[in-house]
Amino acid sequence: MIVLKWLFLTISPCDAAEPWQLGSQDAATPIMQGIIDLHHDIFFFLILILVFVLWILVRALWHFHYKENAIPQRIVHGTTIEILRTIFPSLISMFIAIPSFALLYSMDEVVVDPAITIKAIGHQWYWTYEYSDYNSSDEQSLTFDSYMIPEEDLELGQSRLLEVDNRVVVPAKTHLRIIVTSADVPHSWAVPSSGVKCDAVPGRLNQISILVQREGVYYGQCSEICGTNHAFTPIVVEAVPRKDYGSRVSNQLIPQTGEA
Amino acid sequence: MAESVASQSPSLSEQYHLEKEVKQDTSAKPVEVAPEVTATQAEEVTTDKASEESPAEEAVGEKSESPPASEEAPKEAPAAAVEDNVDETPAAVEESNEEVVEETPDEIKLETAPADFRFPTTNQTRHCFTRYIEYHRCVAAKGDEAPECDKFAKFYRSLCPGEWVDKWNEQRENGTFPGPL
Structure with a gap:
């Protein structure tokens, strides 16, 4: 049964937390792919070091057991080993540092002009999203609040503490600029599949650029203790094909412009 | 096709x-x-x-x-x-x-404020503020309906939270806006 479940999980991309999950969620953006790859790169060195250290440790315990060999060798100096134990660790840390910095700086990089800007504004305890690229005045704006669906209202198949009433709809395969800020206390806008975790600080606008590579529904949660209902402030991003996004936004905009 | x-x-x-x-x-x-x-x-x-x-x-x-x-x-x-x-x-x-x-209900232009290399970092607070000021300076210089100011308006609307814009508009009306207009 469990094997079947695992098989199923490897087939369908997992964009929300799973019970007993050990690894990352499946990547939806190049950034997240980079994070996962970096994790694997570093894990190679981690295992290498672990095996080496355990081997030395076990060997020392074995060979210098107090009954076998009560008096250890009294070496206090050895040029060769000192050179080796200086060079190899520095090489290893270089091999870890270079991809790490490359990823770190590429995450901040604004390479291209984004196609849309979405503002995510943290509140106690919900998120407000603003799409105001299509405004022609200060008032008119596509703005909505995104509240968690309470447990008793969940439908079959929905995730507890993760579902919201209004999802953030974004176009897939498009460069997005997300501006994260807060209206009251610090929050943090995080979507693990997108490799995004950005603090929402009142009075400050933090920008993240993401490119969602596949359509899907991605779940995240507020990641900065923001008060009593911190655990009940989820984030749901729904990536749709670009033309569907266009029609959706214009459908939501036209009634507003009609009224105005 | x-x-x-x-x-x-x-x-x-x-x-x-x-x-x-x-x-x-x-x-x-x-x-x-x-x-x-x-x-x-x-x-x-x-x-x-x-x-x-x-x-x-x-x-x-x-x-x-x-x-x-x-x-x-x-x-x-x-x-x-x-x-x-x-x-x-x-x-x-x-x-x-x-x-x-x-004609085509699905054809909305996806466009927004471009990346501005005066503000290359994660912190975009001043980007929004600068665009807001640029717009109002532009309007002050070119007149109220000047079409060349429209892009600045689009930019600041894209970047600034609505709440901030409302607050600043109010401050401008009261003459308490802190920026150089």
């Missing part, structure tokens, strides 16, 4: 030329625009550029759909362009909305 694919490749190269010519706000747009529209836009923008230097005009032109724009473009170019802009701006905006409803 075959047509559009065929006309895709030249329009891409044109778009590349455009990027160099028009510094700021076209670079993101042409990607999602239908290829035919891009072609007409390219013509239009270049003719406009030749006659006068108002980036807001492109914005207006791009909002309105391609057929009227391509017809109007040659007429407009020799005419007194500034006048055209003034009485065109509100009309064109309304038109574009209607047209979106009528």
Whole structure:
């Protein structure tokens, strides 16, 4: 049964937390792919070091057991080993540092002009999203609040503490600029599949650029203790094909412009 | 479909030329625009550029759909362009909305404030503030309905939370706005 479940999980991309999950969620953006790859790169060195250290440790315990060999060798100096134990660790840390910095700086990089800007504004305890690229005045704006669906209202198949009433709809395969800020206390806008975790600080606008590579529904949660209902402030991003996004936004905009 | 694919490749190269010519706000747009529209836009923008230097005009032109724009473009170019802009701006905006409803409800322009290399970091607070000030300085210098200020308005609306804009508008009315206007 469990094997079947695992098989199923490897087939369908997992964009929300799973019970007993050990690894990352499946990547939806190049950034997240980079994070996962970096994790694997570093894990190679981690295992290498672990095996080496355990081997030395076990060997020392074995060979210098107090009954076998009560008096250890009294070496206090050895040029060769000192050179080796200086060079190899520095090489290893270089091999870890270079991809790490490359990823770190590429995450901040604004390479291209984004196609849309979405503002995510943290509140106690919900998120407000603003799409105001299509405004022609200060008032008119596509703005909505995104509240968690309470447990008793969940439908079959929905995730507890993760579902919201209004999802953030974004176009897939498009460069997005997300501006994260807060209206009251610090929050943090995080979507693990997108490799995004950005603090929402009142009075400050933090920008993240993401490119969602596949359509899907991605779940995240507020990641900065923001008060009593911190655990009940989820984030749901729904990536749709670009033309569907266009029609959706214009459908939501036209009634507003009609009224105005 | 075959047509559009065929006309895709030249329009891409044109778009590349455009990027160099028009510094700021076209670079993101042409990607999602239908290829035919891009072609007409390219013509239009270049003719406009030749006659006068108002980036807001492109914005207006791009909002309105391609057929009227391509017809109007040659007429407009020799005419007194500034006048055209003034009485065109509100009309064109309304038109574009209607047209979106009528013909292709799924064709909304995906465009937003471009990346500004004065603000290359995660912190974009001053980007929003600067765009807001730029708009109001532009309006103060060029007059209330100046079409070249529209792009700054679009930029700050894209970047600033609505709450902040409301607060600043209020402060400007009361004369307590802290920025250099």
